[in-house]
Amino acid sequence: METDVGVSTSEEANGSTVQKKPTVVFVLGGPGSGKGTQCACIVEHFGFTHFSAGDLLRAEIKSGSENGLMIKSMIGEGKIVPSEVTVKLLQKAMEESGNDKFLIDGFPRNDENRAAFEAVTGIEPAFVLFFDCPEEEMERRILHRNQGRDDDNIETIRKRFKVFLESSLPVVQFYESIGKVHKIDAARPVEEVFESVKAVFTSVNEKDD
Numbered sequence: 001m002e003t004d005v006g007v008s009t010s011e012e013a014n015g016s017t018v019q020k021k022p023t024v025v026f027v028l029g030g031p032g033s034g035k036g037t038q039c040a041c042i043v044e045h046f047g048f049t050h051f052s053a054g055d056l057l058r059a060e061i062k063s064g065s066e067n068g069l070m071i072k073s074m075i076g077e078g079k080i081v082p083s084e085v086t087v088k089l090l091q092k093a094m095e096e097s098g099n100d101k102f103l104i105d106g107f108p109r110n111d112e113n114r115a116a117f118e119a120v121t122g123i124e125p126a127f128v129l130f131f132d133c134p135e136e137e138m139e140r141r142i143l144h145r146n147q148g149r150d151d152d153n154i155e156t157i158r159k160r161f162k163v164f165l166e167s168s169l170p171v172v173q174f175y176e177s178i179g180k181v182h183k184i185d186a187a188r189p190v191e192e193v194f195e196s197v198k199a200v201f202t203s204v205n206e207k208d209d
């Protein structure tokens with residue numbers, strides 16, 4: 001069943017109302033590619049609300065929810081949490097936000113994530129940002145991240161890279177096949193990466209005008 005998340009209505013010239021779906025941009029890239037960092041910059045410049053699927057899952061563990069232990073053990077193994085859980089958290093966050101423009105970071109991470117989000121919300125992404133970064137650089141960044149994350153250790157990092165290659169890259173390839181991916185070279189300093197990101201949002205806005 002489709003959700004009414006963030007749906008706003010507008011008056012048509014003939015007096016009927018049309019429902020407008022929220023704008024969603026998926027922000028994808030390997031662990032440590034800089035998704036969270038760039039999303040913070042995008043929020044400042046383009047009025048989006050940012051949700052990181054990983055952050056929502058970590059908050060769910062902290063809240064002491066009944067799924068907490070399962071989520072904690074899956075994150076510890078670098079595995080992808082069942083979509084049912086993650087999509088519900090994203091849906092709730094969007095409903096409570098009051099905004100209708102969302103950056104969703106670290107999701108969809110596999111085809112099940114992708115299909116479940118579309119089935120539950122009825123929303124397809126406006127486009128997908130893909131941060132392309134070599135594994136050695138991502139590894140270096142994660143090992144210096146210092147956010148106290150249990151999964152930022154070398155053993156789990158390797159597992160996460162494997163899951164990224166096997167399950168997440170195919171999702172990027174799917175969106176590429178329908179022309180929705182903007183690929184960004186993420187192996188540059190934050191400001192340079194953001195220049196490329198800005199160019200994408202600006203050109204998309206211009207097309208919409």
Ligand SMILES: Nc1ncnc2c1ncn2[C@@H]1O[C@H](COP(=O)(O)OP(=O)(O)O)[C@@H](O)[C@H]1O
Binds near residue numbers: 030142187
């Ligand atoms: N372009 C960059 N160059 C160097 N370090 C970066 C860059 N972007 C992010 N970082 C750092 O790398 C680490 C991972 O970034 P983060 O945004 O958390 O990535 P992700 O959300 O994709 O895992 C953080 O410590 C961040 O400060």
Ligand SMILES: Nc1ccn([C@@H]2O[C@H](COP(=O)(O)OP(=O)(O)O)[C@@H](O)[C@H]2O)c(=O)n1
Binds near residue numbers: 030079107
């Ligand atoms: N869609 C998602 C996103 C994250 N996760 C879990 O959360 C972990 C951390 O995700 P994250 O997006 O915060 O990690 P980074 O890519 O930011 O390093 C993943 O390795 C998965 O175990 C998930 O199961 N499903």
Ligand SMILES: [Mg+2]
Binds near residue numbers: 035036052054106
């Ligand atoms: Mg992140």
